Amino acid sequence: MKGIIFNLLEDFIVDGWGEERFEQIMTGCPLHTSSAFVGPGTYPDSDLFAIVERTTAELGIDTPTALRAFGRYAMPRLAARFDVFVRDHRHPKSFLCTVDGIIHVEVRKLFEHAEPPRIWFEDPSPDKLVLHYHSKRKLCALFEGLLDGTADYFSVPLTREQTACMSDGAPSCDFLLKFSR
Structure with missing residues (x-):
């Protein structure tokens, strides 16, 4: 880590x-x-x-509550430190679609031994996004907090539904996100 x-x-x-x-x-x-x-x-x-x-x-x-709160807390601070990754986005959906393909690629380049989670997405409609999270660490509650922090950062309300979890044996933690705008 x-x-x-x-x-x-x-x-x-x-x-x-x-x-x-x-x-x-x-x-x-x-x-x-x-x-x-x-x-x-x-x-x-x-x-x-x-x-x-x-x-x-x-x-x-409890641990999941603490990790969610930490993720929500961390997101705006990460955005401030790494502004280059967020400044061109006006909506959480466009930003979230860049996490694995751009941000985590750069993390691996900049930080030797970095092992960021793998995140991929499906884009079913303009107001929805399906995110798949996979990490050996299984910190899906932290990821949930980061999602909430992302919504806060862009001032776009979202609802999220977790449809699968690695802790239950699924290959990834899957989230259906619905954006209010």
């Missing part, structure tokens, strides 16, 4: 619950990494899962 995700998770926890709470969470985490997480660095997925697990236990919230 890339360091930027760890940095955003730290910001999410600090902004929501404070620096002291974040330090308390980190103190109780069994991490493989002993130094600070650096944006372009690559770190074990197990470190992210340990931080999320410890955070949810400490705060008394």
